Amino acid sequence: MIKSLSIQLVNSLIGLAILIAFFLLGSWLHRLGVPIPGGVLGLILFFLALQVGIVKLGWVERMAGLLLRHMVLLFVPLTVGLMELGALLSKQALAITASLVVSSVAVLLTTGLLGKWLLPAHPAAANAETKASQ
Amino acid sequence: MSFALLIRHPVFSIAFTVLTYALATVLHRRWRWIPPIVVACLPIMALLLLVREPYEEYNRGGNFLTWLLGPATVALAVPMYRHGVALRRSLPVLALIVLAGSVVGMTTAGLTAWLLGAPLPVVMSTIPKSVTTPIAIEVCRELKGIPQITIALVILAGVLGASFGVPLLRLAGVREDRAIGAAIGTSSHGVGTASLVHHSEMQAAVSSWAMAAAGVFTSLLAALLKLFLR
Numbered sequence: 001m002i003k004s005l006s007i008q009l010v011n012s013l014i015g016l017a018i019l020i021a022f023f024l025l026g027s028w029l030h031r032l033g034v035p036i037p038g039g040v041l042g043l044i045l046f047f048l049a050l051q052v053g054i055v056k057l058g059w060v061e062r063m064a065g066l067l068l069r070h071m072v073l074l075f076v077p078l079t080v081g082l083m084e085l086g087a088l089l090s091k092q093a094l095a096i097t098a099s100l101v102v103s104s105v106a107v108l109l110t111t112g113l114l115g116k117w118l119l120p121a122h123p124a125a126a127n128a129e130t131k132a133s134q
Numbered sequence: 135m136s137f138a139l140l141i142r143h144p145v146f147s148i149a150f151t152v153l154t155y156a157l158a159t160v161l162h163r164r165w166r167w168i169p170p171i172v173v174a175c176l177p178i179m180a181l182l183l184l185v186r187e188p189y190e191e192y193n194r195g196g197n198f199l200t201w202l203l204g205p206a207t208v209a210l211a212v213p214m215y216r217h218g219v220a221l222r223r224s225l226p227v228l229a230l231i232v233l234a235g236s237v238v239g240m241t242t243a244g245l246t247a248w249l250l251g252a253p254l255p256v257v258m259s260t261i262p263k264s265v266t267t268p269i270a271i272e273v274c275r276e277l278k279g280i281p282q283i284t285i286a287l288v289i290l291a292g293v294l295g296a297s298f299g300v301p302l303l304r305l306a307g308v309r310e311d312r313a314i315g316a317a318i319g320t321s322s323h324g325v326g327t328a329s330l331v332h333h334s335e336m337q338a339a340v341s342s343w344a345m346a347a348a349g350v351f352t353s354l355l356a357a358l359l360k361l362f363l364r
Contacts (some may be wrong), residue, residue, distance in 0.1 A: 019205035020181055027204070035357035037205030037272030040350055047211040054338065057215065064209035069200070071153040071324060075205045075267045076174045077147075077196025079289070081282045084189050085177050088256075094251035097222035099260040104294050105242035105302065107264055107321035111344075112303045115313025118227050 008062070015063030018055060022046040141187055147195030154178055171289055175266070181250060203268035208350065210266065213342040221312075228316055232344045235320035236351040239264040240359075247313045255280050261359075262352055263287035266323040269349035273356045295322020296329035315340025 019042075026042030034041060049055040067074075082089070089096070135165035140146055144207050149172070158173035182192055221228065244355040252260075262270040274284040294345040299318050308314060311334050317340035318326040 016205065019208045022208045023204040023236070026208070030187060032226075034143070035360065036353050037269065039204045039268055040353040042204070043206040043211050043214075043346070044350060046208050047214055050176055050211060050215040060209070060212065061306050061348040062222060064212040067206040067209045068213070068324070070155075071203075071206050071267065072158075072170050072174065073152065074199050074206055075271075076151050076155060076171065076178070077193055077199050078198065078271065078281060078285050079171055079175050080178050080192065081189055082175075082286060085280070085282050088280075089207065089286070092247075092252050092283075094257050095250035095256065096260065096283065096287065099243045099252055100245040100263065100290055100294070101251075102246045103260070103263065104241050104321055106236045106242040107239035108174065108240040108295065108299055108302055108317045109306055111231050111320045112308040112313050112317035113306060114234055115228075115316045116242045116308045116310055118231060119224055119312050120227065 010067070011059075012063045015060040018060050019046070019063060020066070022049070141181070141185060142194075144190050144195030144198065147192045148198060150181070151196065151199060153180065154162040164264065169289070169293060184275040203271065207266075207272075207349075210346040211337075214346040218338040220339060224312060228312070228340065229347060231313075231353050232320050232347045233314055235317070236264070236348050236355060238354060239321065240355060252302055256283060259283035262285060262322065262356065263291050264321050265352045266347045268347055271352060273353050276353075276356055276360060287326070292322045292325025295326035300330075300333075311336040312340045316344045319344025323348070 022042040023039060024042075024047055025045060026040070029041050030036065030038040036044075046055070050057060099114030148313040152262060154176045154177045155170070157177075158168075158170040161168050161173055162170045178192065181187075182189065182328050191204040220223065240261045243263055244257050247257045247260045251324035255278060257279075259274055259281075260283070261279070262278060262284060265273070265288070270284050270288045272298050274281050295318055299322060300314060303309075303314055308317065312347055315330065315337040318330055319338070324342075327338060327345055350353045
């Protein structure tokens with residue numbers, strides 16, 4: 001029990017170390033002048049590393065899942081900082097709210113409708129159609 | 135040691151934040167409509183106001199949690215990789231429509247705020263509002279926006295998409311699982327994706343792929359915008 005727990009812990013820490021390494025690599029490239037945020041560069045490089053097989057999914061799966069599930073915790077401190085912006089926010093409330101609603105509806109409709117018109121028929125859906133027509 | 139000194143200790147602010155977050159997730163599990171981010175933040179704000187500590191003192195510990203958003207962004211490659219294999223056949227079209235959605239989202243957000251007379255830093259803060267928080271913050275910083283405004287917008291975009299996204303798409307005649315997933319992931323990132331999990335596995339898979347892809351596209355487009363503005 002304790003042994004398997006410690007193996008899990010070591011696995012998680014290895015996963016965390018790999019994710020941090022890719023983040024630092026991305027941040028370093030960003031500082032060298034690549035105009036994409038360090039975290040996103042890290043994401044792209046890490047994705048390529050998974051595709052090529054340099055990194056195995058099993059090494060990072062546990063830690064990645066943990067970070068993604070509890071991402072809300074990580075942006076609590078920044079959100080608490082909103083308390084210092086009260087005056088600016090209330091002065092710009094109309095512009096900010098309008099921008100939020102207009103843009104959200106625009107994104108939903110653009111992506112959804114383009115998807116409806118352009119996506120190739122899904123294999124499962126296509127099978128169901130042929131079955132229905134027979 | 136006085137209470138104020140204890141609060142100033144970075145370990146205290148991290149521990150207190152984890153505690154309020156844990157409380158928020160418990161409440162969220164019981165009452166689904168309570169957004170965890172709000173419940174997690176309010177006790178911290180109240181405590182800071184109560185003991186008259188400035189935000190910077192709390193944020194010395196808070197900064198550590200914020201830094202972890204970097205590795206969390208990298209972790210987005212995992213759903214992208216995992217679902218990319220299953221979605222292989224529709225991937226080129228999916229990439230195209232997520233790209234189109236990201237362009238439309240960035241331009242409509244920025245233009246609306248600009249037309250309503252918002253100052254430039256506020257306009258810039260609205261541009262990355264559709265993508266997942268860690269990427270949105272980085273894009274906002276690149277564009278010299280105000281990260282706190284972006285965070286508020288990102289959270290609200292998530293809640294809007296999660297609550298009204300699917301009904302709106304139905305109204306527009308969009309019923310196909312992959313189209314719904316792509317639209318929700320592009321417009322309302324992780325919060326929207328989480329709302330699809332109970333609906334359909336296909337919708338949720340496409341949505342988490344789309345959310346990661348939209349994050350990458352948006353930062354590439356913001357880099358272009360930055361070049362253009364110079």
